[in-house]
Amino acid sequence: MIVMVGLGNLGLALGGRLVECGHDVCGVDLAEARRSAWAELTGRTAAPSLDEVDWAQADRVFVVVRLTEQAAAVLDRLAAEPGKRTCFVVTTLDPSFAGALGDHARPGLRIVELPVSGGAAGASGGTLTAMAAGPLSDADARLLTTTLAARLVTFDAYGEPTLAKLFNNVTGAYNALVLAEMLLLAERAGVDPRRLHQVLLTSSGGSWMAAGFADLLDDLLDKDVRLLRAHLAHLGGLPGLSLGTGLPERLAAARRLLG
Incomplete structure (x- = not known):
């Protein structure tokens, strides 16, 4: 059993x-x-x-x-x-x-x-x-x-699969946050975010996260970001784009634009 x-x-x-x-x-x-x-x-x-x-x-x-x-x-x-x-x-x-x-x-x-x-x-x-x-x-x-x-x-x-999973999920978090920022920026620029999302689903800006954006578990994604950041503190933390503040809120705000 x-x-x-x-x-x-x-x-x-x-x-x-x-x-x-x-x-x-x-x-x-x-x-x-x-x-x-x-x-x-x-x-x-x-x-x-x-x-x-x-x-x-x-x-x-x-x-x-x-x-x-x-x-x-x-x-x-x-x-x-x-x-x-x-x-x-x-x-x-x-x-x-x-x-x-x-x-x-x-x-x-x-x-x-x-x-x-x-x-x-x-x-x-x-x-x-x-x-x-x-x-x-x-x-x-x-x-x-x-x-x-x-x-x-x-x-x-032991420990290597967990790190691989976190690296994978944080890569996804980068993708999701970039998508969210583009949708939010598109709305401010006067472009319908829903139509932009349709473009992103089948074009070069697309990703697995774009396809599953509506169903992402934002709090779990944020948890994985925090776990990896803490573990990599001795290496200087995560690179480039900051995921440290407002990740769930920014994803939710962009998702609301898509209805």
Whole structure:
């Protein structure tokens, strides 16, 4: 049995895809609304806490919570549960914590760092890019590449997948902020931002962020910017265009122009 801890947008999509592919998945979330969404998507009842999981049947666990502190609490709990299983940590972690993930392992508990890119749509479609470090078995890799991931990139050490994910997301944040600034500037210049957006979707100024602009999770994007900036402080921080102030507000302002 696979346990999916965290049924937000990504966890719900990951779990739903695994169920669709024929796997037995137990969803876990504190929020009743998310458990209801899980039941509607899969026809299965989600557990309200880790205490309600039949751990004797669980051989793999996906940790898809929001914050590093929450992921740490789940890992501590898993370390106390007997049995053999693999834990995939999908949560985007603080890089320092990610680099020390091996400290949370124990005999029988293998921890694989596994941030992903592609969002809920990529998870539902099985087209994610997955970034892995840790003791990934051949069976683990097959599970990922036959269900969730179109591409699996492996790294040599814990912490490297998290940094790769942050570099990817911050590159996306640059793209999103530039798009937002251009839409805001276009409106001031008397150009309809909706029409400009149509141009950008199919022209040289376009990007993955332009196509998904309406559905971006601005606060999570901002969180990743702050994580990478803090980690790179000794290298002088992030280059060029400042993402430090008003990123969610500027994206929201530009999105309002598009209705």
